[in-house]
Amino acid sequence: MKRKLFFKFSAPSNLTMITLMLIPLGVAVFLSLHFVTFVNINTPKFVGLSNYAAILTDPQFWQAFRFSMVILIIAVPIQIVLGFCMALLLDQIRSIFRGVILALILLPFVVVPVVGTLMFKQLFEVGGLVAYWYRAVFNQPFLFTPTSVRVLIIIHLIWYVTPYPLVVFFAGLQGLPESQLEAAEVDGASRWQQLVHIVIPFLRPLLLMTSMILIMDMYRMFDSIMVMTEQNPMYQAENLMMYSYRVGMMVQRLGRANATAILTVLGVMVVLIPFLRITYKNQMRNE
Amino acid sequence: MKSLRTTPQVSEWGFPGWLMPINDLVEKYWDEYDLGDIPQTAWDAVTINGEILGVPVVGNxxxxxxxxxxxxxxxxxxxxxxxxxxxxxxxxxxxxxxxxxxxxxxxxxxxxxxxxxxxxxxxxxxxxxxxxxxxxxxxxxxxxxxxxxxxxxxxxxxxxxxxxxxxxxxxxxxxxxxxxxxxxxxxxxxxxxxxxxxxxxxxxxxxAPAGYPGGKVAASAWNDFYCIPKNIDGDRELIFQVMMEALDLESQTKAVEYGIPTRMKSMESDMVGAYMPAAMEGIARGAGAYPLTPATPLVRTALQEYLPTIMNGTMSAQEVLDKAAASYTAEAKANGYL
Known part of the structure; x- marks a missing residue:
């Protein structure tokens, strides 16, 4: 396709992207350079980079950054591996139950996040089912402590997000040519060898894309943590989004909250660079 | 348009001037709607610099x-x-x-x-x-x-x-x-x-229990209010009248079954809960609401940020409160309150 024609066809989506992404980003950059509260929102005061300096010297920001990284490092690989394994298992089921099982697995992902988190949290609260079992087994109450709350957040994120990679990988597996697997089987390849040399390379682009989306999602996670912690600093489970919300909505430092948002965007980009590089290389190779 | 606001929002929204003063309407309809039946303390909780910014609906x-x-x-x-x-x-x-x-x-x-x-x-x-x-x-x-x-x-x-x-x-x-x-x-x-x-x-x-024998009880008393946003385009007098209809004695008398309405005459109902004398005694013994100042929301935020951390055992009460005070002071200075 000629370049000129390409730009014509892609113009509507490009315009939409610019309107919905670049303009808000520009406003965020503008606000991040100003002292703005809800009171002086119409007359922001320029303060240069002092919002950024304040954030980068705030120990609470770094604590939130660390917890964001912990979520990223623990949750994303588990979501990918678990989603992949479950997709493989689901692919083996050929009966009518496949649809039923898929629907059941999708439930956590379909439920509104806040509602899902509340239901999950209630299992561990006073009178909750898991809390009841815990007491029955260990003869002591289940307690919300910094460790238990952080672990519960990560477990919840895995439980709630894993259906997404599962569906993507399952859809990818439906496109895998049977002939390749049959040929490998004839050549004596084991199931493991088929998986490593045929299935995973075939799903590689999907693995990359899903990883990128999950990294972005986990980095920006808000609702689950908000519901699980109710902003109680005792649990030390604030991530960057929660930090940004607190600074913006509670302390009412809108400029500083926007500076946090800009730093978060930059942070996501840094984390995504290796993935983007691999995707770019793959694309070049294919061309 | 009317909205229900709790006491903290009176500070947060009242001081920036986002709520409409209704002194003239309160004065005009004082007798018609028997507004004297609502205690003065409840009116005080929604009055900033002499401007009445809402009508007390319910207490707690x-x-x-x-x-x-x-x-x-x-x-x-x-x-x-x-x-x-x-x-x-x-x-x-x-x-x-x-x-x-x-x-x-x-x-x-x-x-x-x-x-x-x-x-x-x-x-x-x-x-x-x-x-x-x-x-x-x-x-x-x-x-x-x-x-x-x-x-x-x-x-x-x-x-x-x-x-x-x-x-x-x-x-x-x-x-x-x-x-x-x-x-x-x-x-x-x-x-x-x-x-x-x-x-x-x-x-x-x-x-509620007191801090020491004979002292004030460790309790607070709150009101919720009907307020009118300042930037409203509609007929403010009509809105006020609608608010008043929702606040009539009949509605408030029915409400005693579920809470503490602001009209004192509603307390004469047989449906007043068994808990009411204890709640009222607490109010009489010093339970109050947040101070009505523009800086109050900042104090609350600073305290929310630091108080629970005392349970982590790394700071004393004085250290936790000093940290909250430092955080509050920085924000209060930035906002021009100090």
Whole structure:
């Protein structure tokens, strides 16, 4: 396709992207350079980079950054591996139950996040089912402590997000040519060898894309943590989004909250660079 | 358009000028709608610099709900101070196997810590701010209040009680898992309702405990208001009249079954809950609301940010409060209040 024609066809989506992404980003950059509260929102005061300096010297920001990284490092690989394994298992089921099982697995992902988190949290609260079992087994109450709350957040994120990679990988597996697997089987390849040399390379682009989306999602996670912690600093489970919300909505430092948002965007980009590089290389190779 | 606002929002939205003053309408319709039936303290809670910014609709306060049968069984008299609460809780913890948690105040979330601190601070004669908006909450009264909260949390509640939300407290009392609690008066409404409570006759009510014998109770008193946004285009007088219709004596009399309405005549109803005398005594003994200052929201935010961290055991009460004071001071200066 000629370049000129390409730009014509892609113009509507490009315009939409610019309107919905670049303009808000520009406003965020503008606000991040100003002292703005809800009171002086119409007359922001320029303060240069002092919002950024304040954030980068705030120990609470770094604590939130660390917890964001912990979520990223623990949750994303588990979501990918678990989603992949479950997709493989689901692919083996050929009966009518496949649809039923898929629907059941999708439930956590379909439920509104806040509602899902509340239901999950209630299992561990006073009178909750898991809390009841815990007491029955260990003869002591289940307690919300910094460790238990952080672990519960990560477990919840895995439980709630894993259906997404599962569906993507399952859809990818439906496109895998049977002939390749049959040929490998004839050549004596084991199931493991088929998986490593045929299935995973075939799903590689999907693995990359899903990883990128999950990294972005986990980095920006808000609702689950908000519901699980109710902003109680005792649990030390604030991530960057929660930090940004607190600074913006509670302390009412809108400029500083926007500076946090800009730093978060930059942070996501840094984390995504290796993935983007691999995707770019793959694309070049294919061309 | 009308909206219901609680006392903290009167500061947050009133001082920036986002709420419409209605002095003229209140004056004009004072007799027609019998607005004198609403206590002056409720009007004061929505008046900033002489401008009335809303109409008080409903109130709420704190009180103590306790299992009279368990108190009697263990020879415990109804606690009047927090030291007595701790002693009673210890006795129940040691001798009563039917309960999981002896006592709770609400400490499950950051905002809950701040609210309980506000109440305890009042019970030790402290205050949030000095007249010049410098922090007062980190003085000796604040330290005593926070130390008492920690003592209550550790000795009367235990780690399980620390995670009790307001809902957990209500259900805990109704199901017998919890022996007594200092909680919202509105949560007392269903204590004697057999549809919700297994201990209809056993659950009784008393004023919130005090910080020291004869002192103020560790409670607060709140009103919610109908307010009109300042930027409204509609007919403000008509909106005011609609608000007044919703606030008539008939509606308020029916509401006593569910809470504390603001019209005093509604209290003459037979439906007034058994908890009401205890709630009213608490209000009479010093329960109040947040100070109406533009800096109050910043104090609350700073306290929410730091108070719960005392349970991590790395800072003393004084250090926690000093950190909150430093955080508040920085924001108050940035906002031009200091």
């Amino acid at each position: 306060s704190f009180l103590m709900i306790y299992r009279a049968d368990l108190f009697e069984k263990h020879g415990i008299k109804v606690p009047e101070t927090y030291e007595e609460v701790i002693a009673a809780a210890k006795k129940l913890k040691a001798g009563e196997s039917s309960i999981d948690v002896p006592f709770t105040i609400n400490l499950h979330a950051a905002w809950a810590w701040e609210m309980e601190f506000f109440q305890m601070l009042g019970a030790f004669d402290g205050k949030f701010l000095n007249d010049d908006y410098t922090p007062a909450f980190n003085g000796p009264e604040g330290v005593k209040a926070l130390e008492m909260m920690v003592k209550v949390a550790k000795e009367a509640m235990g780690p399980e009680g620390l995670s009790y939300s307001i809902d957990d407290t209500e259900i805990g009392l109704q199901t017998g898992r919890l022996a007594f609690a200092n909680t919202w008066a509105s949560r007392a409404v269903k204590m004697n309702d057999p549809e919700y409570s297994d201990f209809v006759d056993e659950l009784k009510f008393a004023p």
